[in-house]
Amino acid sequence: MTDKAEFESVGAYARRMGVSAWTVRQWIKKGRVRAEQPAGRNGSYRIPVERLAEAG
Numbered sequence: 001m002t003d004k005a006e007f008e009s010v011g012a013y014a015r016r017m018g019v020s021a022w023t024v025r026q027w028i029k030k031g032r033v034r035a036e037q038p039a040g041r042n043g044s045y046r047i048p049v050e051r052l053a054e055a056g
Contacts, residue, residue, distance in 0.1 A: 007036070007046035 013033075014021045027033040028045055035045040 006049040008049060010035075010045050010047070013047050 010021050010024045014024045028035045035047045
């Protein structure tokens, strides 16, 4: 395992889950999906790859 974490975009996660990106952002805001919001990224989120297994 590497030290560098891998991330999935909101759009890619939404396609994988069969929902809209808006829905994923709502899930993030409600705490259903954990995501990071990097400083200076103005509202964009990234979802750690290990979270993908938790959603299934």
